[in-house]
Amino acid sequence: MQKILVIGGSRYFGKHLVTLLRDAGDEVTVLNRGSAAPPPGVGRLVADRDDEGRLRAVLGGRTFDTVVDQVCYTPRQAAVARRVFAGRTARYVMTSTMEVYDPAPPTPEARAYAEGKRQAEAVLREPGQGGGPFAFAAVRTAHVLGGGREEFTGRLAHYVGRIAAGTPVDVHEAPYATSFIHHHEIARFLQWTAGQSFTGAVDAASHGALDALDLCALVAGRVGRPAVLRTVEPGATASPFSFDRDYALDNGRAEDLGYRFRRVADWLPGAIDEEAGASL
Secondary structure: OOEEEEEOOOOOHHHHHHHHHHHOOOEEEEEEOOOOOOOOOOEEEEOOOOOHHHHHHHHOOOOEEEEEEOOOOOHHHHHHHHHHHOOOEEEEEEEEEHHHOOOOOOOHHHHHHHHHHHHHHHHHHOOOOOOOOOEEEEEEEOEEEOOHHHOOOOHHHHHHHHHHHOOOEEEOOOOEOEOEEEHHHHHHHHHHHHOOOOOEEEEEOOEOOEOHHHHHHHHHHHHOOOOOEEEOOOOOOOOOOOEOOOEOOOOHHHHHHOOOOOEHHHHHHHHHHHHHHHOO
């Protein structure tokens, strides 16, 4: 049994992560701003992670075997966490993103998000004098799908809604493939990572990258209507997951460490059906 703190954990795959840890017998505590109560059997701490004094006060003398940080977006937040959790935990796992490699599409918002995550990783990874305050791992996750209405980004809903309605989907002439992962699988991977000892970055993605045309064809088959495609000019904004350059992850390190991912083909049809049902 581990003592694990989850920072965030109030929505989507974070909620599932908390439940998985609890059901595995770990002593789990959730820290967030109080937006939602954790499930039964899970401890709760309420604080704004940006308020270092309040965070220290709420934590008191508590220590943890592992901290899983679901909501670290900036180097400032990472610096606060580095100071506050030094001496409080042996291991720190940050949920990061594939966008740290090269945000796509390269909008100002995407670039800012990616740079914030990239710098946050760097702050938490920095060894400093005498070594770092804890062992650090960054989980760079692929595009997370599944869950129907729980999938708050609306990216799969974009495809399901447009194709079901006969509305054009904007795609590049020859889109590149990208990587996906089911929301339950990324929760399982984070649970597994919390109990491991490796450090550094690791990519989390199901096997089998798809491009936007593959996704349209799969959605069309599930909703029973042909996809209407509209080709955009190079550099123009397209539908989510249509990329004009290579944008897939390599999950080889995670597999070498012992984790076995599912295939996109095994879960994406069910996620599409779930999304189609949610939109009725």
